[in-house]
Amino acid sequence: MAASSLALASSFWLLLRVPQPRGAIPVTCYFISRGRYSTAIAVAAARDSAVKRSADRNSAEEVRNILDMAERASQRRDVFHTNFLTPPIVKEAMLAVEKLADIKAVAQGGYPQAERCRISVGHPDFMTSNPDVVAALSISGNFRLEPCSHGDFLGAILGTGITREKVGDILLQGGRGAQVLVDPELVDYLISTLEKVGKVGVSCTQIPLLALEYEPPRTNSFKTVESSLRVDALASAGFKISRTKLASLISSGDVRVNWTPTTKNGVTLKSGDVVSVSGMGRLKTPIVGGWH
Incomplete structure (x- = not known):
């Protein structure tokens, strides 16, 4: 009391909008004869640290999966991408991955204050620029008489058969509609499939990320x-x-x-x-x- x-x-x-992340995940790394950190050993240590730090079992599991992805990227000299993740998972995963040798990680949500982001992990030689893993859609309609909420737009998108993990932030635009961040692979599908949000008929078009309207x-x-x-x-x-x-x-x-x-x-x-x-x-x- x-x-x-x-x-x-x-x-x-x-x-x-989005609070600045705080804190860090302590990661134990071991020095070996070549003067580099062992990615496999560091990943194992980071997994243990994620479990101890997170009170949410699902979040800890997500971070472990991302660390496994990072290890595969290092071994195969390749680049892999996650689905859209919530801020706590993004924060913990980025802090853990950045401790690993021969791995570069980039978190992208489409705009600077994005809440939900995708993380790309890969060998630095194959990640010379930020991967193009987020696309923006404009969902337009006359919502002045039939206003729709964030939940209405999300429900309409998920109603097409898309899972939540493939959808990023939704930026409401009042009577005009909304702008939505999605996996680029789903752009054509949503353009051809999404016809209504609530009772309002909509048109869906792809827009450049620079056209997103958001407030600092x-x-x-x-x-x-x-x-x-x-x-x-x-x-x-x-x-x-x-x-x-x-x-x-x-x-x-x-x-x-x-x-x-x-x-x-x-x-x-x-x-x-x-x-x-x-x-x-x-x-x-x-x-x-x-x-x-």
């Missing part, structure tokens, strides 16, 4: 006193919307805690949790031991 009171009396950070990140802090650490209470205060409106956003899949959609209003937040509301930004709770 004391911890809850402290949390509620402390400042929260409201993060618009801004950070504000706020204080609130609430009776609990429930996500609906704190997010309502942070985003300055009613709990009724927030409940509707939660039901439509537009509210996520630590990048995982939540469907319950009563989820209790912990220190350091990140709450995101599609099109509104993110809220980060203060960290115990370093309240701000």
Whole structure:
């Protein structure tokens, strides 16, 4: 109860777009006779470190898979690409891979503040430039009378049979529609298949990444006193919307805690949790031991 009171009396950070990553994964590497790190040994050590660091078993498994991919890239002198990954996995994987010898890693989401990114790992000789692994689509329609949410656009895309891992960020454009980042291999398929979002007929065209419309990140802090650490209470205060409106956003899949959609209003937040509301930004709770 004391911890809850402290949390509620402390400042929260409201993060618009993407917060800067912090922390690093300690990786143990071993020096061998040629004066280089052994990639295989370093990968094994990084796997162990990822497991110890991550409280999420699925995230740890994702990082291990990426490290295995990096090892194959080093052995075959080739380049491999992941699907779109969430920010925690991108952060941990990049910090782990950068410790490996003879491996270059690049994370790309289509624009500087992208949340979901693909990681490319490969031998430096074969990665002289950033791989072209992200494409942008414009989904246009008359949404002025039938506004659609992030969840509506994502649902329409997934309704064509595409899995979530092949889709990056979705940038809402109000009454005009949205811009979506996808795997380049799916561009032609979506152009020919996606016809509606909600009740609105749409046209889908490929656009250059430079045509993406996004805002640079801004950070504000706020204080609130609430009776609990429930996500609906704190997010309502942070985003300055009613709990009724927030409940509707939660039901439509537009509210996520630590990048995982939540469907319950009563989820209790912990220190350091990140709450995101599609099109509104993110809220980060203060960290115990370093309240701000």
